[in-house]
Amino acid sequence: MSFTVIHGDITTMATDAIVNAANSRLAPGGGVCGAIFSASDYHKLDLACRKIGHCPVGQAVITPSFGMPAKYIVHAVGPIWHGGQQNEEELLRSCYTSALNVAKEHGCTSIAFPLISAGIYGYPKEEALRVAEDAIRAFLEDNEMEVSLVLFGRG
Numbered sequence: 001m002s003f004t005v006i007h008g009d010i011t012t013m014a015t016d017a018i019v020n021a022a023n024s025r026l027a028p029g030g031g032v033c034g035a036i037f038s039a040s041d042y043h044k045l046d047l048a049c050r051k052i053g054h055c056p057v058g059q060a061v062i063t064p065s066f067g068m069p070a071k072y073i074v075h076a077v078g079p080i081w082h083g084g085q086q087n088e089e090e091l092l093r094s095c096y097t098s099a100l101n102v103a104k105e106h107g108c109t110s111i112a113f114p115l116i117s118a119g120i121y122g123y124p125k126e127e128a129l130r131v132a133e134d135a136i137r138a139f140l141e142d143n144e145m146e147v148s149l150v151l152f153g154r155g
Helices: 031-039 043-052 088-105 127-141
Strands: 001-005 017-022 060-064 074-076 110-113 144-152
Touching: 001 127, 017 031, 031 043, 043 060, 043 074, 060 088, 074 088, 088 110, 088 127, 127 144
Parallel strands: 001 144, 017 074, 017 110, 110 144
Antiparallel strands: 060 074
């Protein structure tokens, strides 16, 4: 069991899986999502996501990475921040747990996450970090996996 927080570029992580901060339509977007689509074979990834079609907030699905260092991309749909009164924390926690379980089901022993919902979805960064760390640590109490939380830039 290993959990680290690092600064870097998630698209370069050579883990079994990386996590895309996806939208529920699994459509190409901006931020982390845009960077992942750009680093992958954009058209193949878009086609794979269209084939899946939809993923509810708080859940995750998986696709191949189509040429990235990681084998898989786990697409996790985080909540949009509405002030904390619309179940955002529970949905964000579920997002991490679902992504970890999907990776485990596909035999992954390592995974790298961005800070889900803390970009254009507006989740306060310190709260998003606390939820991420809590959810990951809870998963690691009963499961073996190397987990990285990759923060873009220098904090």
